[in-house]
Amino acid sequence: MGMSRIILRRSVNLSKTYLVISAFMALMAIGLSSLGFMTPSTPESEIPFDLQTYFSIFFIGLASMTAILASTPVLLLFVYDKNNGVLEYLLSVGKTQSLLFRSYLQAALTIAGIVIAIEILGNAAMMLFFHGSTALLPMIAGLTIVLGLAAVSFTTVLMMAFSSLQKQRVGANQPLGIGLGVVLILPSFFIPVIAPSYAFVMVFLNAAIAIALGVIMFLLAGRLVKREKLLP
Amino acid sequence: MHTLELSGVSSGYSGKEVLHDIKLTLTAPSIYVVVGPNGAGKTTLFRTICGILESNGGSVRFDGEDVFNSSETRRRMIYLSHLNALPEEMTVLESLRFFSEIEGGGDIDRVVHALGLEPLLSKKISDLSQGQKKRASIAKVFLRDRDLYLLDEPTSNVDPKVSREIREYLLDLSKDRIVMYSSHNLYEAREIGTYLILIKDGTIKFFDKITNLQRTKHRYGIKSTSDLTKMIGAEFSNGYYIVNLNAPEEAGVLVKQLVDEGAVVTEMRELDNPLEELFE
Numbered sequence: 001m002g003m004s005r006i007i008l009r010r011s012v013n014l015s016k017t018y019l020v021i022s023a024f025m026a027l028m029a030i031g032l033s034s035l036g037f038m039t040p041s042t043p044e045s046e047i048p049f050d051l052q053t054y055f056s057i058f059f060i061g062l063a064s065m066t067a068i069l070a071s072t073p074v075l076l077l078f079v080y081d082k083n084n085g086v087l088e089y090l091l092s093v094g095k096t097q098s099l100l101f102r103s104y105l106q107a108a109l110t111i112a113g114i115v116i117a118i119e120i121l122g123n124a125a126m127m128l129f130f131h132g133s134t135a136l137l138p139m140i141a142g143l144t145i146v147l148g149l150a151a152v153s154f155t156t157v158l159m160m161a162f163s164s165l166q167k168q169r170v171g172a173n174q175p176l177g178i179g180l181g182v183v184l185i186l187p188s189f190f191i192p193v194i195a196p197s198y199a200f201v202m203v204f205l206n207a208a209i210a211i212a213l214g215v216i217m218f219l220l221a222g223r224l225v226k227r228e229k230l231l232p
Numbered sequence: 233m234h235t236l237e238l239s240g241v242s243s244g245y246s247g248k249e250v251l252h253d254i255k256l257t258l259t260a261p262s263i264y265v266v267v268g269p270n271g272a273g274k275t276t277l278f279r280t281i282c283g284i285l286e287s288n289g290g291s292v293r294f295d296g297e298d299v300f301n302s303s304e305t306r307r308r309m310i311y312l313s314h315l316n317a318l319p320e321e322m323t324v325l326e327s328l329r330f331f332s333e334i335e336g337g338g339d340i341d342r343v344v345h346a347l348g349l350e351p352l353l354s355k356k357i358s359d360l361s362q363g364q365k366k367r368a369s370i371a372k373v374f375l376r377d378r379d380l381y382l383l384d385e386p387t388s389n390v391d392p393k394v395s396r397e398i399r400e401y402l403l404d405l406s407k408d409r410i411v412m413y414s415s416h417n418l419y420e421a422r423e424i425g426t427y428l429i430l431i432k433d434g435t436i437k438f439f440d441k442i443t444n445l446q447r448t449k450h451r452y453g454i455k456s457t458s459d460l461t462k463m464i465g466a467e468f469s470n471g472y473y474i475v476n477l478n479a480p481e482e483a484g485v486l487v488k489q490l491v492d493e494g495a496v497v498t499e500m501r502e503l504d505n506p507l508e509e510l511f512e
Contacts, residue, residue, distance in 0.1 A: 003334065006330065006333060010321070013321060084315065085316070086319060088313055089313065091283075092279075092306065092313075093306065093307060093334070093335055095303070096303060227283075228246070228279075228285050228286075231245075
């Protein structure tokens with residue numbers, strides 16, 4: 001069994017509470033999105049944006065936040081393994097720091113991917129049920145996958161980097177990663193209100209920025225984090 | 233026969249050097265006891281040898297291969313840290329399976345039997361005592377055969393029986409492998425080690441066979457029903473008549489002299505561990 005699958009299994013066993021709360025948030029995202037499908041298209045004269053579009057983009061943000069929450073146990077496991085010497089042991093038996101980083105990241109992305117897939121399927125089912133505009137479906141699905149996975153990779157790498165690079169070994173900078181990941185997603189909640197005509201384009205740009213930051217952080221972390229930084 | 237070679241190795245943490253210009257070559261399969269005061273650099277030495285810490289200068293080679301840059305070479309050695317390094321959310325059996333999976337195989341049954349872990353297999357690591365955790369931690373080290381063992385205080389927190397079993401296991405291993413073993417217990421070090429490596433202030437102060445250790449003090453305690461304070465001017469303390477000799481060979485001569493003079497000697501023992509002098 002690969003390292004990332006073992007980490008995935010251990011993360012789920014470590015705390016199921018995150019998964020329960022994630023399931024609740026996923027239901028909330030699908031429910032809110034359904035509100036949009038139930039709302040008839042609003043004429044621009046009444047409010048400056050289409051409610052169906054607004055709720056759909058709101059779904060993208062909320063679904064991405066759910067993915068971050070669901071993958072949080074992986075990050076906690078990383079910190080836990082670092083502090084009790086498991087990472088040190090794995091390094092001593094020939095694993096490299098890059099492999100360890102990649103394995104934890106893969107595990108986080110796998111959990112996020114499963115959660116996002118369930119959310120997209122749920123959202124599509126509700127869309128069909130309420131006869132919403134199916135034209136939006138591929139766009140919403142695509143943006144949720146891109147923004148969600150990008151935000152999770154950014155958050156995961158950032159948290160692992162904070163955990164490894166902080167000067168004090170007992171420092172508590174790891175949760176900053178989650179905070180910054182959420183900041184990345186926030187624009188998707190108000191873009192439809194500020195710029196309704198360019199809402200999808202701007203969310204796409206938002207996702208592109210998240211991906212770029214995630215990749216840069218991963219490459220930097222791989223270079224910056226020495227093996228000694230994974231010691232307890 | 234394997235060779236571990238450290239040539240001009242300096243290493244440490246975050247740019248702060250702990251080990252300075254270490255030169256060491258180990259070839260004979262044996263137990264090399266590493267001793268030194270707290271903070272001397274024992275753990276840093278082990279971490280550098282197994283490739284967790286990069287040497288700032290010089291190199292660490294095992295059978296000619298650079299350890300830091302060769303994962304394959306690192307797989308041939310194992311480092312047991314003073315921490316238990318166990319996933320505490322698992323049972324003992326699950327943790328052994330976990331390490332076995334990570335490493336691509338291991339003989340779980342053998343280590344369970346060797347360390348008497350059968351009664352603990354279904355217990356969660358978090359529920360074990362410190363000594364039991366240590367046993368589970370040591371078990372993971374012996375899942376696979378290695379060519380080099382780096383063991384940082386493997387018998388701390390372990391009861392005397394298990395401690396003795398671990399030492400016997402290591403003695404058996406050391407017949408054809410290099411075992412480096414750090415300990416604060418100088419009596420244990422003397423009992424198990426063939427070679428002694430003394431580290432102080434990040435440098436190696438002594439490396440030789442323990443039997444070659446030159447001593448300056450030879451304090452012996454004699455139990456006797458006769459009053460030796462008058463006979464040989466010995467000091468009486470804690471039930472022993474204490475004498476200072478110039479060499480261990482003088483002990484036999486002294487006993488013969490006492491017996492010849494009519495004293496009844498019931499016991500004679502060396503009071504100080506020769507390794508203690510190294511810490512002074």
